[in-house]
Amino acid sequence: MESSSRAALLQDAIRPTISGNAQVINAGHDVVLHGSSAPPPAGLRDLLRPVSNATHTRAGHVARCDPGTRLKVIAQIKQWLNSLDKRAAICWLSGPAGYGKSAVAQTIAERYAAKGRLLGCFFFLRGAGERSHISRLIPTLAYQISLFVPAVKPLLEKALRDDTDMLGPSVSLAHQFQKLIIEPIHSTTSKVLVFSHLAKQKIFIIDALDECNDKAETAAFIDVLLNAFPGRSYLPFRILLTSRVEEHIRKKLDHSEAHHLDLENFDARSDIQAYFKREFACIFDQNCQMMQRIPKPWPSAKDLTELLDKAGSSFAFAMTLIQFVGGDSMPHKALQQLLESGADSLDPLYKKVLSSASRTAALHHILGTIMILEDNQSISFISSLLNLQYEEVIHELLGVQSIIKIPSHDNQPIMLYHTSLQDFLTIKSRSDQYFIDPPLQHLHLAIHCLKHLAKYTSNDFFEGDVANYASFNWPHHILLGFQRQQCYVDETTMSSLETLIENLLTFQGNTWYNTILTVEVYKKLRMLSCVRDGKDLFQVSYCNFQMVHHTLNMYKTLQGSIITKNLTRLFEQVIDVYEVRVYN
Template identity: 25%
Template sequence: MLWLSGPAGTGKTAILQTISERCYANDGGEFLAATFFFSYRTPETRSLRYLVPTLAYQLAQRIPALAIPILKATRADPSVFKKNEDAQMRALVLAPIGEALRAGSSKGWPELIVVDAVDECDPEMVKDDDCSGARFRLEKEKIQRRVLDVLLPERAIRAFFNDASHGTMVNRITLDKDWSPDTDVALLLRCRFRTLCQQFGIADGVWPSEDVIRFLVKRAKGQFIYVATVMRWIEEAEGSSLQERLDMILGWENTHGDEDNMNPFQHLDNIYRRIISSCPAPSTSCLWLRIVHFLSTANFPAFVVDRFLGSQPGDVERVLGCLHSLLSVPENKKAKRYRFYHLSLPEFLASPSRCKDLYVSDDVWINYFVLRYLAFVRGGSLRNADFSIPLPDLHCISPSEEVVVAMLDFDVQTWVASAIANDDAQYCCWNFGNLYDWVHSQCPAVLPCTQLCRKWQTEIGEACERGDWTAPKRHARTIKGRYTDRFRKKRDTSVASVQARPSPSKVFLIILAVALLGAWCAVVGRSHFGKNVGDDATM
């Protein structure tokens, strides 16, 4: 196993993509067995649940001897896709490989499996026990596959790869200064500038000077994302010349100097701040970028995001129009999503120390999101997309005064009824419970609930009852619980009656409790009766 690690923006994914493409193209794919590239950009590529089924499918395609065993495994247990990753790995990969090896040789099988950026999947899914299970499978099953992992040094992943018990099973390459990244950064800069010169008829070698190349290489600090961002900014020059754009970059960097040597992204952050500051309303741009990131990672196409944000015609272009060097804007907005060019931008926006005066706190953007959500639902003629939009987790912030006023004026019952009729149970459960809990979390512990809480509690409950959904009957006064799992569609009566039957173990416990209670009553009764008889005899 080879672990390729390094800071963000150093080109790890590009290296793996190149290796995969060349392995597939040069030898007809005889060396490449399977690949999986994690990415924060879509729910499918940031979830661990798709990893094993995808690898199993590719192995079945690439290795004919595995196709039948893998197919048999899925037919024998169709529920395997709902099981955890360890069970899936054993059923869909290891057991079929073992069966195929017992039936014949593995000679000629592809040997390379590429897994990229496990750190970009949902954080709660990458745990220490997942890594220990991976080690057990590699050592005990003795499956000889070459696995190339590209990861950032997250804690659980780092602990797994640094475990000395692996011996020589794991090799490591760290993309740091020892690999002379400056040479590659300079090469990339020269290639991109040469392309620009050819496009605009500038003689080769005239522009820019080698001093400029060296300056930008020094600022990049081995981060290719810095080069990519700078070049997109220069290439998209509108209303100014290429040299003017380049001078802006050089001027920004000279202004900031080396003010924050502890921040490895300081020069990239300078570029981000300057590009965003060139917008007509920089703070609004940062606010919208945080919402764009949230909705895009929830897989909503760009036109839905535009509808959600654009309260007036032209607002989206005014706020986001200067940010095309940071944000990929699709031509077909109904089919494609907005896409950040690199994860470092949303990380920058979420960090007050990096974003500085442009920082938009969670309180601000989430309250604004709720306001837009209420307005979107109220003015969206209750279309399907209105109800599939999930709200951010609200429990860590307080509603602003503007949000409280809007929620007091909101037609809760129509919203709930329409959402239930839309039959999207997942988002109904989350949004109902999220808002239900949020308004109650603002109530005093020992005093009656606020007007806002009473309104939403009553109207959600009544609308759910009419829509044949369950809802909490009342709030606990002193405990602020989470209610996202308390809203659900009522089950069919016949099914519910069957499922409502207590299990044999519960029946046994009930009988045992009754028997013990009866025995205790009998003992107490005999004692009391004996005492009375003794008293009577004395008399």
């Protein structure tokens, strides 16, 4: 009876459907449907929340190897992947920023995705939200596996519903990797031919591991990977990692069985040459009317050689150079400008790079420090001296990586691709808004040195490379800061110097003196081993301390309008203490 009533009410409807607990009520001319239905269960995508813009199919500009380039690197990765050696289940591709690690990873990902051998990939990017958090890596890889092998999907859904805290912060990466990667793959190995030992090895690609925000978690994840393979008879996949050689990564992988490929060991000159030839040909074709009188080949063999010398092994520099030339309305003149023999030939390129970089105070201080230090220093050294987070220094330098070589190792120095960058930045007529004033930068570094020493608790000696540098060089930076007679120093800087020096001598004077005396003894012992003339320890020590006394005495010249009487008094106090130490 109820069914016939419903049918009568809806007799004029087109293909009506009534399901569940829906109730049909006749309210005059209106028919009202009342009902309730439970929300559909969350799908796997909702459960895992994969980072869609971290895969090889992400939108926007994506770096990849140009045709005919990086062939040797790609061939070695292919050889590793197809190897029968079970111990080399992980391949680590390392290299400095700008050398094309991500381009290689993208190219490998696209090629093996087309061959049906890519299980999953993740391209980290510092400061890009979830792409910089390692907590999103395993869920994203797990979701990609479910797309590659649908039989994995119900296994993942069950694992997540059985343990609702699986993706929470209290669950270890090792447990997640076991439940969301290893066990689902093992459960489907016997059922799916694609995972059998007869099929070709599959691959996971994890790019830019050094761009994860949490170093401790990154190191823990590497342990997870290394522990996933020993003792297992077979796992049907291999893992390609790429990164700079940061210390927390190097310590884990250096002494492991991971296969290591270093991009610095591959000559990129022929690859960059092929890139130049193709890109310059495109620029010529796009401007054929403008350049119809320019003789071919363009650029000439001689000019191409000079461009290759400028680029070195940096694809980032090569790409910036191409963008500069190709973006000009008269490309041939832009190229000629870069090839001119004058010291300022690269100035337009430097301005282009810096105009696209961040204009933060941090970048200005970082660049200023790199420009005026007598010796090239590492990222760790500079971050500690300037009291910046290591990741912040990396982030700022990545914006100028086409003109500054970011080293692949933590303990390697930051280098300029061309020394002309130092001249450009420290000559106002050339750099204009990007100018770095050396005397003022020296004074800022003196302040950073003194602040670094002030952080130490009372000890017999200052320890560490940065502390030793600060101990010896804060007077040096002050001297260079005041060497220009018309140097204007603001009152805040002067006051900071006075306060910091006063505090050093008052609260840490003995620690500072002991540190200098100890290092001088070490230098003296090295000197003794060289001269071999039998001078006794005390005589050489006396000479060394006399040299220190003479050096410090130079600061008596820093008087008048440039330096306050208080600073003069403080330097004289240093000299007086040394006189007591030396002569007593």
